[in-house]
Amino acid sequence: MASASGSLARYVVQRLLLIIPMVFLLTTIVFLLLRVAPGDPVSATVGGRLSEDALNSRRAALGLDRPLLVQYLEYLKDVATLNFGQTITDNRAIIDIVQENGGATLTLSVAAFLVALIIGLPLGLLAGRVRDTxxxxxxxxxGVVTYAAPVFYWGLLFQxxxxxxxxxxxxxxxxxxxxxxExxxxxxxxxxxxxxxxxxxxxxxxxxxxxxxAMTLGLLLSGIFIRLVRVNVIQSLQGDYVEAARARGIPERRVMRTHAFRNALVPVVTVIGLQVALLLSGAILTEATFNWPGLGNELVQYINNRDYAAVQGIITLFAVVVVVVSILIDIVNALIDPRVRY
Known part of the structure; x- marks a missing residue:
């Protein structure tokens, strides 16, 4: 027991420590990609509406007049303190945008995830049970159609x-x-x-x-869950413990529920963390399609305005969320399946 608890604690510490290099790598990629784009972001965003002196003042306020290495170090320091910068177009703090619009994205993501589970788990279980019929x-x-079709296509169709x-x-x-x-x-x-x-x-x-x-975004994820649950149910039904349960006269429904379905859920929990990025990217298109007042809709508007500071801040936030949720899912998976810890 002590060894098991010790291995779990060691695994949790290792996964938590991975947050630092993963966030560092993702934020660095975001920083570099947005700076290799040609042109001056301030001029592209508000050029023609401000004088040259005002443009220079705005560049200085955003730190764009400093060397690239200095900008990068400042950027890392801001991310470490959860300061994701300010927008160029309306001079709003990114953290304020998150506070005002993050709740809508969270609501949509949770609802879509529930829809994906409600559709994907039963259909995957049924497909695995009646294989090749x-x-x-x-x-x-x-499952293939829901995953392959663009999320905005489903949105427009539903509308x-x-x-x-x-x-x-x-x-x-x-x-x-x-x-x-009200x-x-x-x-x-x-x-x-x-x-x-x-x-x-x-x-x-x-x-x-x-x-x-929620239905639009949930259908996208449901296709993944259908295929994953189906494959793992088929593998579970071929296990010796299932044959032994059947030999003991256990009803087929109980065999499916207790043995096949429960074991098929373990990889689903693992995949949940991997699908956070897909969920957020799908939320962006879904929010734009339905004019949903979330972070994705805000991101699209700032992209259209070529406000690179806002785009950088929101994408960086998304990257941090994906990393943290993925690590937490790994920890939950270790609690469910002790084999993961070793």
Whole structure:
């Protein structure tokens, strides 16, 4: 027992220490990629609207008049202190943008992930159980199509059919103007704030606006879960312990639930950490499609404005989130499966 707990503690410490080099590598890549782009970012963003003296003052305020190495060291220091800089176009602090818009991205990501689990896990389990049959073929095709089709394609399709033709759900936005006006901002997560206020009409309004974006992004991830669960269920069903359980007369439903499905979930937990980057990248396109007021939508607007400082800050934040969540998923995986620790 002491050895097992010691190996777990050692594994956790090792994974936590990996955060430093991984964040360093990702932030360095972000810094270099944005600086190899041709042109002056300040002139590209606000050129023609300010005088040359004002442009020089803005460059000095952003530190762009200093040597590249000095800019890089300042950038690393800012990231270490969670200071992601300021935008060029409207002089907003990135951390303020995160505070105001991060809740919407978090809501969409969590909802989409739940949709992916609700769709992907049962279909993957069924496909693995009825391997090489017609239902298995249909589910596999569905998984390939949902993953391969661009996320904005599903978004536009859902808007056209469910919002336009059927009128079941709103086509864009996170809530109606009335809800946004009535609900007091406490956590900057609109759904949570609506629950805190006790305004059930506002809660339903937020949920109605959430359905189509969550379905759009959730379908993208569900294809991954379908294929992963299917493969691992098939492998689990071929295990000796499954044959032994069947030989003891254990009902097939219990064999699937207790042995095959439970063992198939272990790699799913591992893949969750790897899909955070896909979830965030998909959120960017989903938010732009549905005019969802999250960080992805803000990022698209700043890209259109060629505001490299804002783009750098938001992408750096995304990179840090991906690294931290991936490490935490590794730790959770080690708790579930002791073999990972060794």
């Amino acid at each position: 017609f239902p298995d073929l249909v589910i596999r095709i569905f 056209l059919f469910f919002a336009g033709r059927l009128g079941w759900f709103p086509a864009s936005g996170a809530a109606s103007p009335r809800t946004i006006f 609900v007091e901002e406490v956590t900057h997560i609109l759904l949570v704030d609506a629950l805190i206020s006790g305004n059930m009409e506002a809660v339903l309004d937020v949920l109605e606006h959430l359905v189509l974006p």
